[in-house]
Amino acid sequence: MTPRTLYRRILDAHVVRPLGAPGDPGGQVLLYVDRQVLNEYTSPQAFAALHAAGRAVWRPQASIAVVDHVNPTTPERSARTMAIADAGRARQVRTLADNCARHGIELYDMLDARQGIEHVVASEQGLVLPGMVIAAGDSHTTTHGAMGALGFGIGSSEIEHLLATQTLVYRPMRTMRVDVRARLGFGVTAKDLVLALIGRIGADGASGHVVEFTGAAITALGVEARLTLCNMSVEAAARGAIVAPDDTLFQYLHGRPRVPAGALWDAALAAWRGLRSDDGAAFDAEVALDASSIVPMVTWGTSPDQGVPVDGAVPDPAAERDAARRRDMARALEYMGLAPGQPLEGLPVTHAFIGSCTNGRLDDLRDAARVLRGRRVAPGVRALVVPGSTRVRAQAEAEGIGQVFRDAGFEWRQAGCSMCVAMNDDHLDPGDRCASSTNRNFEGRQGPGARTHLMSPAMVAAAAVRGAITDVRHLLAR
Amino acid sequence: MEPFRSFTGVAAALPQANVDTDQIMPKQFLRGVDREGLGAGFLHDMRFAAPGRPRPEFVLNRAPWDRAGVLVTGPNFGCGSSREHAVWGLRQLGLRCVIGTGFGGIFADNCARNGVPAIVLPAGEVARLMALAADPGRCGMTVDLQSQSVTSHGDGRAVRFEFDPLRRRMLLEGLDAVGLTLGHAEDIRRFEARHLQAQPWLA
Numbered sequence: 001m002t003p004r005t006l007y008r009r010i011l012d013a014h015v016v017r018p019l020g021a022p023g024d025p026g027g028q029v030l031l032y033v034d035r036q037v038l039n040e041y042t043s044p045q046a047f048a049a050l051h052a053a054g055r056a057v058w059r060p061q062a063s064i065a066v067v068d069h070v071n072p073t074t075p076e077r078s079a080r081t082m083a084i085a086d087a088g089r090a091r092q093v094r095t096l097a098d099n100c101a102r103h104g105i106e107l108y109d110m111l112d113a114r115q116g117i118e119h120v121v122a123s124e125q126g127l128v129l130p131g132m133v134i135a136a137g138d139s140h141t142t143t144h145g146a147m148g149a150l151g152f153g154i155g156s157s158e159i160e161h162l163l164a165t166q167t168l169v170y171r172p173m174r175t176m177r178v179d180v181r182a183r184l185g186f187g188v189t190a191k192d193l194v195l196a197l198i199g200r201i202g203a204d205g206a207s208g209h210v211v212e213f214t215g216a217a218i219t220a221l222g223v224e225a226r227l228t229l230c231n232m233s234v235e236a237a238a239r240g241a242i243v244a245p246d247d248t249l250f251q252y253l254h255g256r257p258r259v260p261a262g263a264l265w266d267a268a269l270a271a272w273r274g275l276r277s278d279d280g281a282a283f284d285a286e287v288a289l290d291a292s293s294i295v296p297m298v299t300w301g302t303s304p305d306q307g308v309p310v311d312g313a314v315p316d317p318a319a320e321r322d323a324a325r326r327r328d329m330a331r332a333l334e335y336m337g338l339a340p341g342q343p344l345e346g347l348p349v350t351h352a353f354i355g356s357c358t359n360g361r362l363d364d365l366r367d368a369a370r371v372l373r374g375r376r377v378a379p380g381v382r383a384l385v386v387p388g389s390t391r392v393r394a395q396a397e398a399e400g401i402g403q404v405f406r407d408a409g410f411e412w413r414q415a416g417c418s419m420c421v422a423m424n425d426d427h428l429d430p431g432d433r434c435a436s437s438t439n440r441n442f443e444g445r446q447g448p449g450a451r452t453h454l455m456s457p458a459m460v461a462a463a464a465v466r467g468a469i470t471d472v473r474h475l476l477a478r
Numbered sequence: 479m480e481p482f483r484s485f486t487g488v489a490a491a492l493p494q495a496n497v498d499t500d501q502i503m504p505k506q507f508l509r510g511v512d513r514e515g516l517g518a519g520f521l522h523d524m525r526f527a528a529p530g531r532p533r534p535e536f537v538l539n540r541a542p543w544d545r546a547g548v549l550v551t552g553p554n555f556g557c558g559s560s561r562e563h564a565v566w567g568l569r570q571l572g573l574r575c576v577i578g579t580g581f582g583g584i585f586a587d588n589c590a591r592n593g594v595p596a597i598v599l600p601a602g603e604v605a606r607l608m609a610l611a612a613d614p615g616r617c618g619m620t621v622d623l624q625s626q627s628v629t630s631h632g633d634g635r636a637v638r639f640e641f642d643p644l645r646r647r648m649l650l651e652g653l654d655a656v657g658l659t660l661g662h663a664e665d666i667r668r669f670e671a672r673h674l675q676a677q678p679w680l681a
Contacts, residue, residue, distance in 0.1 A: 088509025
């Protein structure tokens, strides 16, 4: 048998039947999906279409629903603080609850102890297991590849299809191996690695591909760092991003609420240990990176591929030979209020935001707290930390990290997507400049006219205390 | 689904790269539980300086492109968020198809589920169509999914495009994907039983 990539093996194990022409290996297949996660803003239209057609939900226990995009993240959490003033958003939350009740789908509602950002909650609750296929109406579903699973985002029509049939009509993707040798250096994180990767291959560099990350630098990463890496691979247009399961992952999984226990765990573990690309498996594309050459990264523009090392400068559009790219760069600089050649380090910020499905996990908060201990947020900077889940928040409180943030002058808030996507009341105003641990520096992403600089949580903490973009390595004791 | 066979009309050029779905459908239009009223939101901040105040210089606000049915886009149009609202708004504004060198993957899938073919052509062809679309006297085009061709009236040329055969048939006939798949319900049931038996930890 031809050696297969891990992606192909997971895919093959989920093909109900081919749908393309006979003998066409690239043709569409009917793909069985093990689990889907539903949220309040992309699922209502799917349920409405399902109801209009008089169809049932195929397998209600395959769905889990979470409120994360529109819920308030006020520092206090109660029925009163979680009341949503905006009538439309309040209706989205109500509609999700109604749909879940009607179809017997489990919901982590706003006051549930398991509530949080769907891509944080899913792994934390053990809802994603190695070898699974998982889809959700959110592009950052690629996150789950860190669990040795295939995760990808879909639109509402596909959610409807999934609810009704537990399958998707799916076209197999091409494969890309990203091999990262050596080790990340002092003060350098998975966020810097993925920003460097996106900068290298471009915002469409992995278009039509599922990425598998390999190499010593990846094996050395903890599971939460891998989640960051796979999460942001979608910003290079990847349709999936996988890390082969290993002992680091198995230790992470063991004992989580929805992970099998006892004899079932032993059986699962035996199967999971075999989940890897076959020796000699061919990838359609190969990228090689040296982790030791990567330094803390910061974006200067309005696309995640517009990033530079923190000690770098804003590039000059005039040096770009391609006219279309030159125009896009100039537009980005105008939006960001930056000049060619301007150094990034020392650029003043008005806001610092730590959170999101990319960097809202416990390790991310620990990284930031290490910088903040004994320091204060600079005058004039509004700093927020929004844990990725209610459980992350509770764990951080138990470790004393919540207090570190509060002592430093950060707002210590409740869990949600918050200012990463600005679909609740948390948003920036025009001209605000934010050091942000999020995933998208798009125009208007954090609020109309707002300027976002993507970086790691530790780098955000450093920017918060200095009041300007700073190389976090200057603030860390070696 | 609304079928798409052939469309003849005005093409508009939007050469900017990486136009993400946050720009295509900004968050203030994501407050609904239905698919309605999204035409107003499509590329909102490019089209409007403020709500109800159009930017007269923006291509879709100028004749003849204010009645465009084809959008020729820069690379990676529709990247970012999975929000299908982007495609609903595009269609509600009157656009029927998009042409580019490549699209955001989820966006292209969403297009296929809403009667909007997302047509991929080589960079040279897209550049030629982009230049024609930017010329008010030469911006007429015919997109024919049956023959898989784009004919640009401005230079009288026709170019063939590749399109997934199943997706093409779904679009041509306006088929209901869920209904078709439920035709395989027995296969799904059999697969599911086997799958969950072999890996009981998934059940």
